[in-house]
Amino acid sequence: MATSTFLSLSCTPQSMLHSKHKSHTRSSTMSLLSPQVGLKNLYHPLRNNVSSPIQLKPRRIHVGGLVKASINNNKNVEVLSKEHLSVSLAKHIADLSNKYIREKGRFTVVLSPGPVKYLRKLVEPPYCDTIDWSKWHIFLVDERVVPKTHVDSNYKLAYDGFISRVPIPALNVYTIDDALPADGAADVYETTVRRLVTSSVISTSPLTGFPKFDLMLLDMGPDGHVASLFPGYPATNENNKWVTYLKNAPKPPPERITFTLPVINASSNIAMVVTGAGKADVVYSALEKPPNADNYLPIQKVSPEGEIKWFLDKGAASRLYS
Numbered sequence: 661m662a663t664s665t666f667l668s669l670s671c672t673p674q675s676m677l678h679s680k681h682k683s684h685t686r687s688s689t690m691s692l693l694s695p696q697v698g699l700k701n702l703y704h705p706l707r708n709n710v711s712s713p714i715q716l717k718p719r720r721i722h723v724g725g726l727v728k729a730s731i732n733n734n735k736n737v738e739v740l741s742k743e744h745l746s747v748s749l750a751k752h753i754a755d756l757s758n759k760y761i762r763e764k765g766r767f768t769v770v771l772s773p774g775p776v777k778y779l780r781k782l783v784e785p786p787y788c789d790t791i792d793w794s795k796w797h798i799f800l801v802d803e804r805v806v807p808k809t810h811v812d813s814n815y816k817l818a819y820d821g822f823i824s825r826v827p828i829p830a831l832n833v834y835t836i837d838d839a840l841p842a843d844g845a846a847d848v849y850e851t852t853v854r855r856l857v858t859s860s861v862i863s864t865s866p867l868t869g870f871p872k873f874d875l876m877l878l879d880m881g882p883d884g885h886v887a888s889l890f891p892g893y894p895a896t897n898e899n900n901k902w903v904t905y906l907k908n909a910p911k912p913p914p915e916r917i918t919f920t921l922p923v924i925n926a927s928s929n930i931a932m933v934v935t936g937a938g939k940a941d942v943v944y945s946a947l948e949k950p951p952n953a954d955n956y957l958p959i960q961k962v963s964p965e966g967e968i969k970w971f972l973d974k975g976a977a978s979r980l981y982s
């Protein structure tokens with residue numbers, strides 16, 4: 661199926677309104693991200709394919725460069741400067757968007773607040789011009805039960821940093837009902853996802869029957885939490901619901917709703933974006949340390965049916981090289 665692509669100088673909704681009339685059909689082979697004009701022309705990575713982290717010496721991580729590490733059973737890990745992380749992430753997301761829109765006519769994306777700031781290259785040419793934003797459907801992996809205008813709202817963060825900068829139809833952005841308490845908001849969000857599964861906007865896992873999103877953009881906390889699944893909290897062990905809630909999160913604000921682990925693990929793709937030396941220990945635990953069977957961190961339970969790709973900066977990766 662050919663992909664309809666909107667060409668514009670920027671990807672703001674306003675520019676889309678004007679450029680919409682000029683939209684035309686373009687085959688994916690004409691993508692600005694084709695191998696001929698691909699990422700390698702945008703920067704010059706240091707490539708280092710190794711099978712053991714011992715071979716990765718700290719001095720080989722150049723700020724502005726790339727070490728492609730094949731750590732611990734070929735986990736797909738990239739260590740980049742923050743600038744190049746945004747570029748690599750933009751290329752990854754644009755490639756996935758084009759693939760799923762070509763194959764299924766839509767692209768379902770689940771956002772976590774942390775990676776939003778690394779989407780700044782995606783919302784700029786050339787990447788934004790290769791994407792048919794009208795086919796995107798946006799969800800939040802977790803949300804704080806606060807008004808959407810509140811500084812703690814994940815939606816507000818995602819809107820300010822990303823959604824407002826691209827022409828995704830407002831109806832394709834699925835937010836919580838912030839007038840409801842946490843339990844009601846979780847139920848309504850799950851109902852919304854179920855409706856979209858019924859109407860085939862969202863696929864389901866043939867293995868588990870849980871909703872299968874095309875891409876989840878995740879990060880994790882220094883305590884190993886992902887989404888609002890915190891170590892030792894019952895929500896982390898929820899195996900039936902698609903969306904659950906908590907009223908006592910250890911990180912404020914306390915009331916939250918969250919996708920459950922089975923939903924996260926049904927994903928076709930996870931991009932795990934982790935930056936900062938404060939997360940070096942938990943990155944090490946996630947990638948290198950065998951989990952203690954009695955005491956898994958939530959991040960250690962993330963194991964998608966599809967692919968997981970790690971985007972780390974030098975700080976977050978620092979313990980992988982010692």
Ligand SMILES: O=C1O[C@H](COP(=O)(O)O)[C@@H](O)[C@H](O)[C@H]1O
Nearest residue numbers: 772773802879880881882886887
């Ligand atoms: O509260 C949240 O935090 C994590 C990221 O942890 P942080 O301590 O680095 O902010 C995030 O994954 C989650 O979606 C968010 O609600």
